[in-house]
Amino acid sequence: MSQLDHLKSRMAEVSDLKAAAALLSWDQQTCMPRAGAPARAEQIATLEKLAHGRFVTEEVGAWLEGAAAETRALAYESDDASLVRLTRRDYDKARRIPPALVEELARQTSLGMEVWVKARSQSDFSLFQGALQTLVDLQRKLADCLGYRERRYDALLDQYEPGMQSADLDRLFADLKRGLVPLVQEISRKLDSVQDEVLRQRFPIDKQTAFGLELAQEMGFDLGAGRQDESVHPFCTSFSNRDVRITTRFDERFLPSALFGTLHETGHALYEQGVSTALERTPLSGGTSLGIHESQSRMWENLVGRSRGFWKFAYPRLQRTFPQELAGCSLEDFYRAINRVEPSLIRVEADEVTYNLHIMLRYELEVQLVDDSLPVADLPEAWNGKMRDYLGITPPNDALGVLQDVHWSHGLFGYFPTYSLGNLISVQLYDRASREVPGIPADIERGEFSPLLGWLRERVHRHGRKFMPAELVRRVTGEELRAEPFVSYLKAKYGEIYN
Amino acid sequence: MSQLDHLKSRMAEVSDLKAAAALLSWDQQTCMPRAGAPARAEQIATLEKLAHGRFVTEEVGAWLEGAAAETRALAYESDDASLVRLTRRDYDKARRIPPALVEELARQTSLGMEVWVKARSQSDFSLFQGALQTLVDLQRKLADCLGYRERRYDALLDQYEPGMQSADLDRLFADLKRGLVPLVQEISRKLDSVQDEVLRQRFPIDKQTAFGLELAQEMGFDLGAGRQDESVHPFCTSFSNRDVRITTRFDERFLPSALFGTLHETGHALYEQGVSTALERTPLSGGTSLGIHESQSRMWENLVGRSRGFWKFAYPRLQRTFPQELAGCSLEDFYRAINRVEPSLIRVEADEVTYNLHIMLRYELEVQLVDDSLPVADLPEAWNGKMRDYLGITPPNDALGVLQDVHWSHGLFGYFPTYSLGNLISVQLYDRASREVPGIPADIERGEFSPLLGWLRERVHRHGRKFMPAELVRRVTGEELRAEPFVSYLKAKYGEIYN
Numbered sequence: 001m002s003q004l005d006h007l008k009s010r011m012a013e014v015s016d017l018k019a020a021a022a023l024l025s026w027d028q029q030t031c032m033p034r035a036g037a038p039a040r041a042e043q044i045a046t047l048e049k050l051a052h053g054r055f056v057t058e059e060v061g062a063w064l065e066g067a068a069a070e071t072r073a074l075a076y077e078s079d080d081a082s083l084v085r086l087t088r089r090d091y092d093k094a095r096r097i098p099p100a101l102v103e104e105l106a107r108q109t110s111l112g113m114e115v116w117v118k119a120r121s122q123s124d125f126s127l128f129q130g131a132l133q134t135l136v137d138l139q140r141k142l143a144d145c146l147g148y149r150e151r152r153y154d155a156l157l158d159q160y161e162p163g164m165q166s167a168d169l170d171r172l173f174a175d176l177k178r179g180l181v182p183l184v185q186e187i188s189r190k191l192d193s194v195q196d197e198v199l200r201q202r203f204p205i206d207k208q209t210a211f212g213l214e215l216a217q218e219m220g221f222d223l224g225a226g227r228q229d230e231s232v233h234p235f236c237t238s239f240s241n242r243d244v245r246i247t248t249r250f251d252e253r254f255l256p257s258a259l260f261g262t263l264h265e266t267g268h269a270l271y272e273q274g275v276s277t278a279l280e281r282t283p284l285s286g287g288t289s290l291g292i293h294e295s296q297s298r299m300w301e302n303l304v305g306r307s308r309g310f311w312k313f314a315y316p317r318l319q320r321t322f323p324q325e326l327a328g329c330s331l332e333d334f335y336r337a338i339n340r341v342e343p344s345l346i347r348v349e350a351d352e353v354t355y356n357l358h359i360m361l362r363y364e365l366e367v368q369l370v371d372d373s374l375p376v377a378d379l380p381e382a383w384n385g386k387m388r389d390y391l392g393i394t395p396p397n398d399a400l401g402v403l404q405d406v407h408w409s410h411g412l413f414g415y416f417p418t419y420s421l422g423n424l425i426s427v428q429l430y431d432r433a434s435r436e437v438p439g440i441p442a443d444i445e446r447g448e449f450s451p452l453l454g455w456l457r458e459r460v461h462r463h464g465r466k467f468m469p470a471e472l473v474r475r476v477t478g479e480e481l482r483a484e485p486f487v488s489y490l491k492a493k494y495g496e497i498y499n
Numbered sequence: 500m501s502q503l504d505h506l507k508s509r510m511a512e513v514s515d516l517k518a519a520a521a522l523l524s525w526d527q528q529t530c531m532p533r534a535g536a537p538a539r540a541e542q543i544a545t546l547e548k549l550a551h552g553r554f555v556t557e558e559v560g561a562w563l564e565g566a567a568a569e570t571r572a573l574a575y576e577s578d579d580a581s582l583v584r585l586t587r588r589d590y591d592k593a594r595r596i597p598p599a600l601v602e603e604l605a606r607q608t609s610l611g612m613e614v615w616v617k618a619r620s621q622s623d624f625s626l627f628q629g630a631l632q633t634l635v636d637l638q639r640k641l642a643d644c645l646g647y648r649e650r651r652y653d654a655l656l657d658q659y660e661p662g663m664q665s666a667d668l669d670r671l672f673a674d675l676k677r678g679l680v681p682l683v684q685e686i687s688r689k690l691d692s693v694q695d696e697v698l699r700q701r702f703p704i705d706k707q708t709a710f711g712l713e714l715a716q717e718m719g720f721d722l723g724a725g726r727q728d729e730s731v732h733p734f735c736t737s738f739s740n741r742d743v744r745i746t747t748r749f750d751e752r753f754l755p756s757a758l759f760g761t762l763h764e765t766g767h768a769l770y771e772q773g774v775s776t777a778l779e780r781t782p783l784s785g786g787t788s789l790g791i792h793e794s795q796s797r798m799w800e801n802l803v804g805r806s807r808g809f810w811k812f813a814y815p816r817l818q819r820t821f822p823q824e825l826a827g828c829s830l831e832d833f834y835r836a837i838n839r840v841e842p843s844l845i846r847v848e849a850d851e852v853t854y855n856l857h858i859m860l861r862y863e864l865e866v867q868l869v870d871d872s873l874p875v876a877d878l879p880e881a882w883n884g885k886m887r888d889y890l891g892i893t894p895p896n897d898a899l900g901v902l903q904d905v906h907w908s909h910g911l912f913g914y915f916p917t918y919s920l921g922n923l924i925s926v927q928l929y930d931r932a933s934r935e936v937p938g939i940p941a942d943i944e945r946g947e948f949s950p951l952l953g954w955l956r957e958r959v960h961r962h963g964r965k966f967m968p969a970e971l972v973r974r975v976t977g978e979e980l981r982a983e984p985f986v987s988y989l990k991a992k993y994g995e996i997y998n
Binding site: 243 | 512516518519520523526532533534535537538541546721722724725726739
């Protein structure tokens with residue numbers, strides 16, 4: 001057995017342990033009886049501890065050295081050279097985290113989610129405050145173990161967006177703000193010119209489910225290798241590229257909630273199903289970063305799913321599904337309704353224009369939490385203050401405010417900015433795809449999604465984690481990650497809708 | 500930290516790994532998209548391999564020695580002395596199995612089940628033959644590693660019924676046959692005196708589900724710490740005593756299928772939920788043997804669920820659920836219908852009298868498979884031959900014959916006899932309970948199950964694996980495991996029904 005084979009065999013084991021932990025977490029969010037939570041926390045902690053422990057051994061270090069020598073002559077893009085390169089990066093980071101911290105992080109995030117579910121259902125932040133404090137303290141410890149050059153936050157961000165620094169984010173967000181603020185102001189003067197009452201009728205959930213799943217399948221989601229369930233917070237997870245699962249949250253009284261949620265998670269699922277089978281059970285399987293992942297979900301949700309062309313194909317079908325509800329609504333009115341801009345409380349249901357303001361708010365707050373400049377107890381007030389500043393509205397309660405997102409309860413700090421990165425990247429990728437395959441917009445109007453999916457599979461999906469996110473953007477688009485294309489897209493689309 | 504604490508900490512980890520593997524298997528049978536099977540097989544194999552590998556180390560051996568010394572003064576029944584005693588037995592057995600065999604067993608059984616599902620749906624044994632051959636070969640290897648005194652089969656049986664030998668089984672089964680054969684002959688002359696057409700109408704599945712779950716809850720199944728799902732083969736599994744799951748198979752055209760299946764699995768679930776919380780994450784959690792487990796499921800399914808007293812309470816409610824279907828059927832006719840004796844094809848739906856003939860058939864065949872005296876290729880013919888001999892009927896196809904049970908595809912050899920043991924033990928335990936708490940039968944007529952459940956919790960459930968099965972029967976009933984009480988029960992009950 002070569003050193004590389006030894007390395008692969010161990011990494012397959014680590015990959016299996018992580019897949020098992022992911023299934024335990026999926027089950028916790030979709031099926032598990034609530035009383036099962038304490039035992040589940042221990043089980044996930046054990047799996048995470050073993051996945052970490054089996055990875056950071058001295059022998060893996062030796063195999064990595066040996067495998068680097070064995071693969072020296074291979075092309076940079078080859079599976080094996082990429083495996084060694086990426087695993088080396090992961091290894092150097094993982095070695096910095098003490099096993100006891102890995103176990104404690106896993107346990108507290110599994111427990112934290114249960115506390116959050118309860119606090120959210122009672123709309124009472126104080127129930128969650130202690131658990132959140134524990135999680136923030138652990139994240140600080142984690143960041144200090146991982147190390148950073150400028151800000152402690154960078155160590156956490158790097159987990160989700162490898163290679164990205166908060167200084168880069170500050171620059172991108174400044175560009176974004178410069179473009180967004182005048183746009184939001186202009187639209188704010190004409191808010192009433194677009195109405196969406198038609199979306200706020202009673203839409204039976206079984207029909208919503210069937211319609212959403214049908215679209216997901218036409219986009220390319222293979223239900224023979226995936227499924228959909230309900231959960232409090234929608235997400236996508238996978239245990240191999242042949243077992244990819246999405247979840248959805250349904251609102252009988254607001255059609256877009258589940259509809260665009262399904263298209264969004266389908267975007268994630270298409271990425272996971274598209275990763276090359278040759279990369280299965282290696283550290284190269286899965287998406288390369290959350291930003292790139294989100295570029296896929298936002299592309300299918302927004303650039304495709306909220307485009308006029310898409311609904312030329314899909315609206316007649318939606319009208320057949322809800323004939324009474326949509327009888328008096330033209331395609332044009334429907335298109336305008338699903339693109340209505342309105343400063344609102346809930347991030348996941350925000351329009352494309354104001355969405356990134358929700359992200360900036362969270363980014364600024366979590367930087368402060370991690371840098372210790374904002375006490376956890378003051379978080380609800382700080383949240384509500386920023387909601388007033390950025391969106392001009394005050395959350396009426398914690399459930400609609402600071403408790404709306406699952407992320408912090410999951411110990412995910414440094415995660416939110418990747419949503420905005422995804423928005424920016426989605427436009428850069430889509431622009432490139434449409435230049436290389438000019439028929440894509442017309443195909444979408446006919447419900448023909450395979451040209452776009454095929455392009456994404458070839459350029460993005462199949463590579464898994466082979467390339468770093470910024471590197472991938474550069475390879476595919478020939479340019480750096482930047483805010484301008486996204487701002488131009490918004491200006492063109494919403495300039496037309498709001499004149 | 501004491502040696503005992505070291506031991507407990509490691510066993511907690513092993514217990515978490517096994518719970519994770521059990522969840523992966525539950526998911527495979529209830530939720531997983533079929534294409535996920537190959538990756539799932541690897542994941543389960545990795546978990547089993549690690550659970551085994553983390554257990555059989557030299558340091559666990561040293562901790563066991565140390566813990567034995569530390570607990571020497573403790574009472575035999577104490578948690579800690581029992582932990583050391585049982586773990587020692589498990590350890591000595593586990594050390595005999597090479598890690599590669601553990602991994603291969605896990606992988607092939609996970610794959611085997613997928614092949615069986617396909618073969619069964621196409622009713623074609625030849626599709627399953629190769630996988631079964633692989634599984635039988637592995638079981639032989641396993642038995643040879645585990646060791647045995649008389650027959651290779653004994654090594655496999657001991658996994659499910661610790662301490663039991665096939666010579667004991669042969670004796671019990673001979674007694675059973677001696678009692679059963681004349682009974683079956685007598686009943687056979689009067690088969691038509693009991694009819695069950697009333698059970699073969701259309702019973703909508705949602706109503707069946709609700710009714711079954713309601714009964715399960717009244718019997719004591721805590722749905723805040725459990726759930727019910729559908730699967731091809733009904734089963735019960737648990738990931739802690741606060742997360743216990745049953746599955747059911749529904750047949751719209753035959754009421755008893757899901758109804759008694761639910762009561763049966765509820766019996767298993769009550770056992771799992773009743774194990775003392777102090778034993779969680781130790782090798783003492785869970786049931787002590789499959790025979791004892793089955794005594795619980797068969798008690799709730801048959802001794803309670805098919806008794807006249809039970810339906811005095813439950814039948815009016817069933818009539819309200821299915822008013823049209825049951826309008827013309829008296830309680831007495833219903834009681835007779837659900838206890839109709841008829842030699843039939845499917846074990847899980849067999850009546851109490853003929854059920855054990857199905858088990859003897861499987862026992863005899865698997866002894867031959869393991870002893871290599873029956874080639875796998877000849878199994879369908881041997882199956883059909885014995886069906887003719889014992890039950891006088893010939894399966895029309897493989898799905899209704901040799902492919903009906905999931906067990907062999909799961910690598911479960913030595914498992915079937917525990918079903919009959921469960922039948923025998925259920926009567927011994929129920930007789931004892933009714934002697935110690937004479938009000939139990941009258942309580943059941945009022946839908947009051949807590950006296951029986953309380954007795955079982957105290958005498959059986961809470962102990963988990965503390966006592967060996969034969970030891971437990973002796974402690975609780977004061978007698979050895981034997982066939983006579985079961986035969987007497989059948990004679991009394993069916994003597995009355997069939998005059």
